[in-house]
Amino acid sequence: MKKWILIAITVMILSGCGETDFTPRAIEAETDICAVCNMSITHEEYAAQLIEEDGDHLVFDDLGCLIEHINEMDQAELGAAFIKDAQTNEWLNIERAAYVYAPGEWTPMSYHVLAFENTDAAQQWLDGGQQGELLALDDLYGFDWGNHH
Amino acid sequence: MLRSRWLQLVGLLFVFVFAAVMAIQQLAIPPSSGFSRQAAAMFNVQLFLLPLFLLTIGSMNIAGDAESGWLHLLKTYPMKMSRYIAGKYMALAGAFLLIALLSMGAVLAISGIAGALSGMGVYIVTSLLLIFIFSALALLLGSIAKNRLHALALSLVFWASWLLLIPYALMAIGTALAGHVVKTFIIFNIHVNPVEWVRFCFFLATGNGDALGPAFYGLTGFYTEPLGVVTAIAVTSLWIVLPLSVAGMVLKRRERQT
Amino acid sequence: MKRIVLLWMLFLLWPGIGYAESLQQTIDALPDGSELVLEPVVYHEEVSITKPLRIIGSPGTIFRVDGESPAISIENTQDVQMRNVDIEQGDTAVLIKSSENITIEEIEVSEAEQAVEVHDSKTLTFRELLVEGPAGHYSAKGNGVALYNSEDIQVSDSAIRHMRDGIYAEKTTNLQTSGNRIENSRYGVHLMYSRQADLSGNVLSENVAGVMLMMTEDSRIQENTIHEHTSPNASGLVLYEAQNIQVTGNVINANALGLSLQKVKNSQIENNKFYGNQIGMEFIRSAENNTRGNEFTGNIVQLRSDALGGMLAGNYYDDASLLDLDEDGYGDTPYTALQSYGQWMVREPAYQYFIEAPAVVLLNEMDRQMNSMESAVLMDSKPLAKPPSEATGNPPMSLWRLFLGAMLLAFGGWIWKKESVA
Numbered sequence: 001m002k003k004w005i006l007i008a009i010t011v012m013i014l015s016g017c018g019e020t021d022f023t024p025r026a027i028e029a030e031t032d033i034c035a036v037c038n039m040s041i042t043h044e045e046y047a048a049q050l051i052e053e054d055g056d057h058l059v060f061d062d063l064g065c066l067i068e069h070i071n072e073m074d075q076a077e078l079g080a081a082f083i084k085d086a087q088t089n090e091w092l093n094i095e096r097a098a099y100v101y102a103p104g105e106w107t108p109m110s111y112h113v114l115a116f117e118n119t120d121a122a123q124q125w126l127d128g129g130q131q132g133e134l135l136a137l138d139d140l141y142g143f144d145w146g147n148h149h
Numbered sequence: 150m151l152r153s154r155w156l157q158l159v160g161l162l163f164v165f166v167f168a169a170v171m172a173i174q175q176l177a178i179p180p181s182s183g184f185s186r187q188a189a190a191m192f193n194v195q196l197f198l199l200p201l202f203l204l205t206i207g208s209m210n211i212a213g214d215a216e217s218g219w220l221h222l223l224k225t226y227p228m229k230m231s232r233y234i235a236g237k238y239m240a241l242a243g244a245f246l247l248i249a250l251l252s253m254g255a256v257l258a259i260s261g262i263a264g265a266l267s268g269m270g271v272y273i274v275t276s277l278l279l280i281f282i283f284s285a286l287a288l289l290l291g292s293i294a295k296n297r298l299h300a301l302a303l304s305l306v307f308w309a310s311w312l313l314l315i316p317y318a319l320m321a322i323g324t325a326l327a328g329h330v331v332k333t334f335i336i337f338n339i340h341v342n343p344v345e346w347v348r349f350c351f352f353l354a355t356g357n358g359d360a361l362g363p364a365f366y367g368l369t370g371f372y373t374e375p376l377g378v379v380t381a382i383a384v385t386s387l388w389i390v391l392p393l394s395v396a397g398m399v400l401k402r403r404e405r406q407t
Numbered sequence: 408m409k410r411i412v413l414l415w416m417l418f419l420l421w422p423g424i425g426y427a428e429s430l431q432q433t434i435d436a437l438p439d440g441s442e443l444v445l446e447p448v449v450y451h452e453e454v455s456i457t458k459p460l461r462i463i464g465s466p467g468t469i470f471r472v473d474g475e476s477p478a479i480s481i482e483n484t485q486d487v488q489m490r491n492v493d494i495e496q497g498d499t500a501v502l503i504k505s506s507e508n509i510t511i512e513e514i515e516v517s518e519a520e521q522a523v524e525v526h527d528s529k530t531l532t533f534r535e536l537l538v539e540g541p542a543g544h545y546s547a548k549g550n551g552v553a554l555y556n557s558e559d560i561q562v563s564d565s566a567i568r569h570m571r572d573g574i575y576a577e578k579t580t581n582l583q584t585s586g587n588r589i590e591n592s593r594y595g596v597h598l599m600y601s602r603q604a605d606l607s608g609n610v611l612s613e614n615v616a617g618v619m620l621m622m623t624e625d626s627r628i629q630e631n632t633i634h635e636h637t638s639p640n641a642s643g644l645v646l647y648e649a650q651n652i653q654v655t656g657n658v659i660n661a662n663a664l665g666l667s668l669q670k671v672k673n674s675q676i677e678n679n680k681f682y683g684n685q686i687g688m689e690f691i692r693s694a695e696n697n698t699r700g701n702e703f704t705g706n707i708v709q710l711r712s713d714a715l716g717g718m719l720a721g722n723y724y725d726d727a728s729l730l731d732l733d734e735d736g737y738g739d740t741p742y743t744a745l746q747s748y749g750q751w752m753v754r755e756p757a758y759q760y761f762i763e764a765p766a767v768v769l770l771n772e773m774d775r776q777m778n779s780m781e782s783a784v785l786m787d788s789k790p791l792a793k794p795p796s797e798a799t800g801n802p803p804m805s806l807w808r809l810f811l812g813a814m815l816l817a818f819g820g821w822i823w824k825k826e827s828v829a
Contacts, residue, residue: 007341028366029544029546030366030544030639031363031366031639031640033363033640037621037647037648038619038640038645038647038667038669039619039621040545040546040593040615040640041546042545042546042571042593043546044546052327054326054327054330055327055329055330056327056328056329057329109599109621110577110599110600157823160823164816184685184707184762184763185661185683185705185707186683186705186706186707186763187705189707189763193763193764193765193768196765197765247819247822247823250815250818250819251815251816251819251820251823253812253815254811254812254813254814254815254816254817254818254819255812255816256812257808257809257811257812257815258808258809258811258812258813258816259812260805260808260812261805261806261807261808261809261810261811261812262809312765312766313765313766313769316761316764316765316766316767317766317770320751320758320761320766323751323755323757323758324751324755328755328756328757331755331757331758332757335757335760344765348764357637359637359638359639359641359663360637360663360685360759360762361759361760361762362639362756362757362758362759362760362762363639363640363756363759364756364757364759364760365759365760366639
């Protein structure tokens with residue numbers, strides 16, 4: 001019994017002391033659901049992810065759900081957040097990404113906002129004849145999400 | 150062992166309790182497949198009662214042998230410790246297998262009158278698991294105990310910890326720790342807590358691993374693969390073999406000391 | 408007789424692909440509003456319909472189309488009817504765009520990525536579709552019937568299996584679905600940003616969720632049977648950010664989670680039967696809805712909620728120990744849903760592991776004894792004393808089990824006696 005308590009305490013200390021790893025994890029189609037709207041994540045290319053300060057991962061099916069969660073959470077718990085690049089399907093830190101509100105583009109929850117690696121990439125995409133409006137991260141926090149009531 | 154008045158009472162109690170739970174749950178709930186309240190109720194009665202009586206009766210029996218000097222007497226006979234252990238183990242497990250069989254008879258008879266019944270196969274599997282694992286653990290506790298009262302106390306402490314205290318502790322620390330840490334603790338507990346191990350095997354055996362929630366999808370997934378099944382069998386055997394061998398070692402050392 | 412002979416001759420004359428005139432050319436040549444009867448042959452070409460037309464297949468009429476384009480597309484037209492054809496393989500079986508008054512019935516679709524896709528259309532009827540999706544995970548395929556920006560749609564008496572969503576409706580008004588059977592898909596019926604949907608008499612089973620209703624208003628879900636949704640994260644019904652929804656008279660049975668309300672307002676949950684679910688019903692930020700006349704029987708966790716709770720009035724709970732001394736049909740004391748474990752589960756998903764564990768059972772028992780009313784957020788002040796529906800009778804006696812049980816008892820007793828004498 002004493003040994004177990006000892007082992008348990010060791011594990012606790014080990015897991016408590018380790019630096020929290022803020023790298024995004026892969027989406028698991030079978031079990032991952034959006035932490036806000038509960039939809040299973042079938043369109044990985046629009047997925048977002050948030051890592052809490054204590055190392056818990058939350059996934060979202062659409063950028064809008066992530067922003068809604070951030071707006072409502074205790075900011076002290078926010079470790080890092082990521083969004084999939086609309087072009088390369090790579091994770092981007094939301095702090096460093098550029099955004100385009102493109103009402104003509106479908107997204108899982110119809111928030112219609114796409115993320116790009118940087119403003120150049122976003123501008124390039126717009127120059128390619130797409131309709132949309134360039135946004136910064138701060139714009140998103142107070143954004144009026146189109147048809148979303 | 151079957152002559153013991155105590156064990157006869159336990160036998161009666163089991164038959165009565167299982168029949169009662171069966172009758173009550175059956176009348177209240179339409180049977181459904183999957184992890185239902187009926188299945189859970191039957192299983193929880195097993196989880197509560199079998200380890201309790203196995204541990205107390207088994208350990209007190211061994212401790213009683215040591216206390217009364219019977220074990221000391223045995224030394225004068227050309228009998229190996231392993232045979233003594235095996236004999237005790239078989240007697241204990243056998244007695245409870247008989248009790249489980251009687252309870253099953255009662256449940257079957259009641260279900261014959263009251264209506265549908267499912268999960269009899271699972272009942273047999275979990276009974277076997279509980280009886281074989283906890284008989285071994287009972288011998289271990291009995292061999293450590295100084296006397297019968299000590300054996301009883303040890304049994305109760307372990308029974309309460311495995312069944313109640315550790316889960317409560319996990320739930321309590323979970324309010325302060327991150328979700329993935331709680332999950333790690335729970336997975337750890339499944340493997341070091343025999344009650345949780347049998348409970349986990351119950352979910353695997355009934356194909357209801359999903360009832361444990363998406364957080365354990367990976368774990369139940371592993372244990373349903375061939376490699377996982379082998380691992381599960383290995384872990385289960387370890388829970389039987391390890392306590393028995395340690396019990397043998399402890400008793401041998403005590404023999405030498407006396 | 409003449410007709411049959413004619414058909415037979417047509418069949419003989421029709422060598423399939425090799426024939427000089429394609430089906431498309433035949434269709435193009437027909438005047439508006441005419442009827443085309445297809446022979447029981449396999450067509451390897453896709454067809455586009457842009458005028459009023461009746462197309463009627465025969466048993467054995469099959470479209471087998473590979474590639475990206477839809478097998479049948481109906482665009483910018485009205486009054487099209489299509490009946491009795493099979494469509495195999497392909498990307499989308501039937502695509503309807505900007506059209507009105509279209510009827511599609513008795514169509515069998517197999518192995519298609521998406522069976523029916525509809526955009527910006529009005530007054531459509533789908534009857535007796537039989538859709539069987541391709542193998543693979545639901546995230547890699549399309550929907551049974553997908554509707555976008557459309558109105559007045561009926562989907563009835565259809566069977567849809569192994570797709571992503573059985574029926575998916577986005578920004579759609581007045582969708583009526585009845586008598587459908589949807590299985591083994593992601594969501595049975597998935598509504599987003601829609602209004603006035605009516606789901607009645609459908610049977611939904613073994614999906615990730617039977618009904619997923621999101622950002623939708625003024626809809627009714629009634630008399631459906633929703634059962635056996637048990638995969639990870641599965642639920643019978645999920646209502647998310649919805650208002651004015653009536654969920655009435657459904658049978659919700661053997662699901663991981665029966666009904667989940669999340670950010671739902673002004674809705675009625677009435678006269679449903681929740682039985683044998685792992686969790687009967689949950690309230691997440693949905694305190695203001697009427698929940699009455701429902702029956703909660705044999706759910707492991709009957710109800711759970713976040714700290715806001717939910718409104719309960721006049722439901723039946725099989726785990727309530729009630730007295731009805733004044734015989735008004737209601738229990739004399741309120742019913743309180745056991746909360747300690749229920750609330751923990753909502754907060755931390757890993758706690759699901761302890762569902763009905765011995766420790767939790769004991770905890771529930773303590774909860775029941777102490778029952779602090781002040782802090783209860785899920786309380787029914789007028790619980791029904793009897794279930795609203797009659798129990799479905801006990802299954803018949805089983806003599807062989809009675810006999811076998813008695814034999815086992817006798818045998819066990821005999822061994823016991825023998826061994827204890829020896």
